[in-house]
Amino acid sequence: MELADVSMRDAVGRLLCELGDELGDLVIVTADVGKATRAYLFGIKFPGRYFNVGISEQHLIDFAAGIAVAGGRPIAIAFAMFLMRAWEQIRNAVGRMNLNVKIVGTHAGFSDHADGSSHQSLEDIALMRTIPNMSVVVPSDVADIYRSLPIIVKDIKGPLYYRIGRDYSPRITNDYDYEFKLGKAYVLEDGYDVAIVSSGPILYEVLNAAKELRKLGVNAAIINLMSIKPIDEVTLEIYARKCGYVVTVEEHSIYGGLGSAVAEVLVTKYPVPMKLLGTSTYGRSAKNVRDLLNYYGLTAPAVAKSVIELLTMYRR
Amino acid sequence: MESISSYVRELLINIHKNEVNLHMGSTLSCVEILTVLLTKYVKRSSNPLEKDWLILSKGHAAPALYALLALEGLIPYEELFKMQSIDSMLQGHPDTSIAGVDVSTGSLGQGLSIGVGIATWIKLRGGSGRVYIVMGDGEQDEGEVWEAITHAVVRKLSNLIVIVDDNGYQLDGRVCDIKPKYFMPFIWSTIGWAVILCNGHSVSSLISAIDRALVNEKPTVIFAKTVRGKGLKQIEGTDIQRVELWS
Numbered sequence: 001m002e003l004a005d006v007s008m009r010d011a012v013g014r015l016l017c018e019l020g021d022e023l024g025d026l027v028i029v030t031a032d033v034g035k036a037t038r039a040y041l042f043g044i045k046f047p048g049r050y051f052n053v054g055i056s057e058q059h060l061i062d063f064a065a066g067i068a069v070a071g072g073r074p075i076a077i078a079f080a081m082f083l084m085r086a087w088e089q090i091r092n093a094v095g096r097m098n099l100n101v102k103i104v105g106t107h108a109g110f111s112d113h114a115d116g117s118s119h120q121s122l123e124d125i126a127l128m129r130t131i132p133n134m135s136v137v138v139p140s141d142v143a144d145i146y147r148s149l150p151i152i153v154k155d156i157k158g159p160l161y162y163r164i165g166r167d168y169s170p171r172i173t174n175d176y177d178y179e180f181k182l183g184k185a186y187v188l189e190d191g192y193d194v195a196i197v198s199s200g201p202i203l204y205e206v207l208n209a210a211k212e213l214r215k216l217g218v219n220a221a222i223i224n225l226m227s228i229k230p231i232d233e234v235t236l237e238i239y240a241r242k243c244g245y246v247v248t249v250e251e252h253s254i255y256g257g258l259g260s261a262v263a264e265v266l267v268t269k270y271p272v273p274m275k276l277l278g279t280s281t282y283g284r285s286a287k288n289v290r291d292l293l294n295y296y297g298l299t300a301p302a303v304a305k306s307v308i309e310l311l312t313m314y315r316r
Numbered sequence: 317m318e319s320i321s322s323y324v325r326e327l328l329i330n331i332h333k334n335e336v337n338l339h340m341g342s343t344l345s346c347v348e349i350l351t352v353l354l355t356k357y358v359k360r361s362s363n364p365l366e367k368d369w370l371i372l373s374k375g376h377a378a379p380a381l382y383a384l385l386a387l388e389g390l391i392p393y394e395e396l397f398k399m400q401s402i403d404s405m406l407q408g409h410p411d412t413s414i415a416g417v418d419v420s421t422g423s424l425g426q427g428l429s430i431g432v433g434i435a436t437w438i439k440l441r442g443g444s445g446r447v448y449i450v451m452g453d454g455e456q457d458e459g460e461v462w463e464a465i466t467h468a469v470v471r472k473l474s475n476l477i478v479i480v481d482d483n484g485y486q487l488d489g490r491v492c493d494i495k496p497k498y499f500m501p502f503i504w505s506t507i508g509w510a511v512i513l514c515n516g517h518s519v520s521s522l523i524s525a526i527d528r529a530l531v532n533e534k535p536t537v538i539f540a541k542t543v544r545g546k547g548l549k550q551i552e553g554t555d556i557q558r559v560e561l562w563s
Contacts, residue, residue, distance in 0.1 A: 056463035066433020
């Protein structure tokens with residue numbers, strides 16, 4: 001598959017079409033957001049295997065569960081925010097029966113910048129992570145999607161939540177060479193003063209923060225934690241031991257998200273001083289994603305400043 | 317078949333004497349419905365496209381399902397008397413870890429959506445399997461039921477048959493006091509379902525209704541009028557779910 005320079009949702013839409021050729025049992029289910037999620041591209045190519053259930057997210061999930069229980073390979077795709085109203089269906093049907101349903105949440109984080117707090121999903125990782133049997137994957141950019149989605153759809157059985165944004169998708173990982181494996185973290189930049197763990201488009205800020213930190217003489221290791229659950233305990237422990245400080249950065253609430261997942265590992269494996277960067281309240285409307293990152297203190301300079309604060313607090 | 321349902325009813329009452337925490341009112345109202353389905357209609361097969369599926373969407377009536385699965389030889393008879401204990405396979409609500417249980421339920425309003433998914437997949441793949449779903453009348457309160465019944469019509473699911481155990485009660489009391497549902501048959505019908513009314517304690521009435529449903533080209537719902545707690549005189553026709561003290 002050729003890597004296209006498009007938005008995350010476009011990348012998912014195109015990839016699903018390619019996978020539909022290969023997998024005769026692949027079924028796409030959406031809830032009146034076929035156009036917005038780009039699921040409709042699959043529908044044009046494979047109308048018999050594309051189901052738009054209407055504005056019915058609870059039914060969307062159980063309908064997909066029914067297809068899976070009878071032997072199909074469904075992907076339920078809708079806005080991350082509104083999939084969460086079907087949390088209980090995801091928990092009680094998909095999770096409890098351990099069904100092979102892939103759930104793709106689009107427009108996650110701040111990516112739906114204009115629609116504001118009702119649409120900006122900043123709690124979905126926390127909600128999905130608590131469900132037994134459920135895996136959670138957060139790709140950082142289009143390159144990460146091309147690495148991971150085909151493997152997830154073809155080779156990984158069982159429930160999995162896949163979180164992507166709408167349009168804002170800076171190139172982040174194109175120049176890095178790694179293959180996706182569920183449960184594996186990727187060290188994008190090695191370092192020894194602090195480990196910064198992140199995933200999603202916000203990883204772009206982290207890489208830029210690391211450049212600023214290097215100018216100040218701080219060598220930061222950057223870890224792309226694409227697979228939040230299962231989580232790569234080994235890599236996290238190695239880098240906690242090596243660096244002694246860990247900062248997490250996420251386009252999500254600090255309560256229950258990526259930062260919490262990392263802290264849960266380190267508190268039992270090798271506790272080190274940590275700082276969790278993310279949100280602690282609702283989003284709001286803005287003209288673009290960058291305005292929101294700035295407003296919530298999640299740009300590269302803000303991340304760099306937080307790292308310095310953490311290091312000085314304990315070195316004093 | 318009447319003798320089977322009487323036997324099942326008696327068996328369930330005996331089990332209840334050992335285990336108080338059963339939803340007996342809701343269980344006893346659907347004994348004939350499940351007996352007719354499992355002894356006459358539901359076709360077993362290892363092929364998911366050729367077998368018939370039975371979803372007990374009102375999962376709290378699990379004891380009735382378990383009793384019939386035991387009669388079918390799918391689960392050991394002795395297990396019935398261990399129901400809900402820590403070392404028993406029989407969970408309070410149906411679970412796919414139990415032989416003969418097609419879909420895990422327990423959370424109301426979800427069984428129909430799952431059934432619409434199964435029936436859609438069977439049709440897509442050209443299978444002959446049917447999907448039977450047993451719901452409660454109180455369950456009609458759930459918004460997801462609306463989401464599912466409107467979608468089933470769009471998919472033209474002639475292989476989908478729903479039986480509503482219309483026992484007139486929900487957890488907090490009579491449905492007519494909490495949220496009336498007398499209009500439900502009209503709603504399902506207006507949306508595009510074939511609607512059949514029958515006596516849910518009469519084997520012949522149920523058979524006649526299901527036979528008609530089998531030849532419908534639309535999805536069919538059967539509103540089966542029943543009595544809550546049927547056959548257990550301490551609770552029959554009341555909102556009492558269980559006998560707490562046996563004299």
